[in-house]
Amino acid sequence: MKWIRQIIILLLMVVLGEILNKVFKIPIPGNIMGMILMLLALQTGLVKLDQVEGISKFLLNHLAILFIPAGVGLLAVTGMLKESWHILVFIAVVTTILVMVMTAYVVHALRRWMT
Amino acid sequence: MDDIDVLLTTPIFWVLISLMAFEIGIWINKKAKISLLNPLLIAIILVILILTFLNIDLETYNQGGQIISFFLGPATVALAVPLYKNRALLKTNGIPILAGITVGSFVSILSVILLSKLFDIEHILGLSLVPKSITTPIGIEVSKQIGGIPEITVAAIVMTGITGAIIAKLVFKVLRLKDSVAIGVAIGTSAHALGTGEAIKMGEVEGAMSGLSIGIAGLVTVILAPLVIRMLSYF
Numbered sequence: 001m002k003w004i005r006q007i008i009i010l011l012l013m014v015v016l017g018e019i020l021n022k023v024f025k026i027p028i029p030g031n032i033m034g035m036i037l038m039l040l041a042l043q044t045g046l047v048k049l050d051q052v053e054g055i056s057k058f059l060l061n062h063l064a065i066l067f068i069p070a071g072v073g074l075l076a077v078t079g080m081l082k083e084s085w086h087i088l089v090f091i092a093v094v095t096t097i098l099v100m101v102m103t104a105y106v107v108h109a110l111r112r113w114m115t
Numbered sequence: 116m117d118d119i120d121v122l123l124t125t126p127i128f129w130v131l132i133s134l135m136a137f138e139i140g141i142w143i144n145k146k147a148k149i150s151l152l153n154p155l156l157i158a159i160i161l162v163i164l165i166l167t168f169l170n171i172d173l174e175t176y177n178q179g180g181q182i183i184s185f186f187l188g189p190a191t192v193a194l195a196v197p198l199y200k201n202r203a204l205l206k207t208n209g210i211p212i213l214a215g216i217t218v219g220s221f222v223s224i225l226s227v228i229l230l231s232k233l234f235d236i237e238h239i240l241g242l243s244l245v246p247k248s249i250t251t252p253i254g255i256e257v258s259k260q261i262g263g264i265p266e267i268t269v270a271a272i273v274m275t276g277i278t279g280a281i282i283a284k285l286v287f288k289v290l291r292l293k294d295s296v297a298i299g300v301a302i303g304t305s306a307h308a309l310g311t312g313e314a315i316k317m318g319e320v321e322g323a324m325s326g327l328s329i330g331i332a333g334l335v336t337v338i339l340a341p342l343v344i345r346m347l348s349y350f
Contacts, residue, residue, distance in 0.1 A: 071159035085317030103219030
């Protein structure tokens with residue numbers, strides 16, 4: 001089964017990433033470590049693109065769903081946010097736009113300058 | 116009554132409710148054609164309403180919720196795939212990409228602290244907001260390290276991601292920017308994996324650049340956050 005093998009490769013990277021983080025105390029979260037490992041595996045040809053492409057596409061197309069529980073977790077802190085939630089939302093929205101614009105501007109300007 | 120209780124405490128029931136809430140979110144989003152009605156935002160509100168109405172505590176919900184959250188790990192690893200497919204772009208644009216992510220992360224930390232001071236919100240709340248633009252697993256660690264409340268950080272991260280996903284299209288339309296690399300990096304740096312979902316819809320380059328930026332912005336923030344905090348409290 002192709003799907004089983006794809007899932008195995010993906011989970012293997014997650015586990016290896018966790019091991020590097022927890023056992024070898026590398027201060028990068030296991031998931032991110034796993035992403036780096038997967039990139040290395042693809043780069044070296046250890047894992048072929050078509051061995052992971054299907055499952056990756058499926059997961060990445062449904063990213064938003066995976067954040068539902070984290071969002072619902074908001075319930076745990078409603079007490080603390082009663083008075084200042086609207087300010088926090090305001091700060092979150094404003095700074096997100098600011099960061100998006102600044103980052104895009106820097107990347108775009110440097111790309112044009114360098115070519 | 117007991118039968119109902121059994122159902123309400125079954126983890127898979129809450130997986131079902133969550134997925135259905137998201138489907139309803141997609142449906143409303145399509146019908147209304149208003150990007151503010153983001154499917155994830157609708158799903159979260161629906162689930163919270165259901166939990167409150169049925170008087171179910173968060174712990175019970177999370178029995179099912181963690182089944183969904185589990186996939187965040189494999190999904191993060193999956194981000195390596197679009198990145199690998201676009202590795203040529205990364206090679207030729209390494210400096211602009213890294214510079215953009217570093218400046219973006221710095222602006223994020225700085226603007227959050229300055230606005231928190233300006234509005235005079237509680238110190239601990241302000242600190243919890245600092246890692247709001249980065250991916251959840253790294254954000255939680257940064258929050259702990261600088262003395263924030265991880266639960267509030269997670270809420271801020273989700274809020275930020277939804278904001279990024281909602282406004283991205285509009286922002287680049289207003290800026291009249293069509294640079295796929297710049298757009299991708301900007302979305303990933305400002306709105307992590309949630310924004311990346313939107314970037315993937317814009318195009319493969321946007322998605323790959325956004326996915327790449329999640330990890331780098333996270334690492335840059337780990338280094339910059341304590342430094343900027345120290346710097347600002349000194350001056």
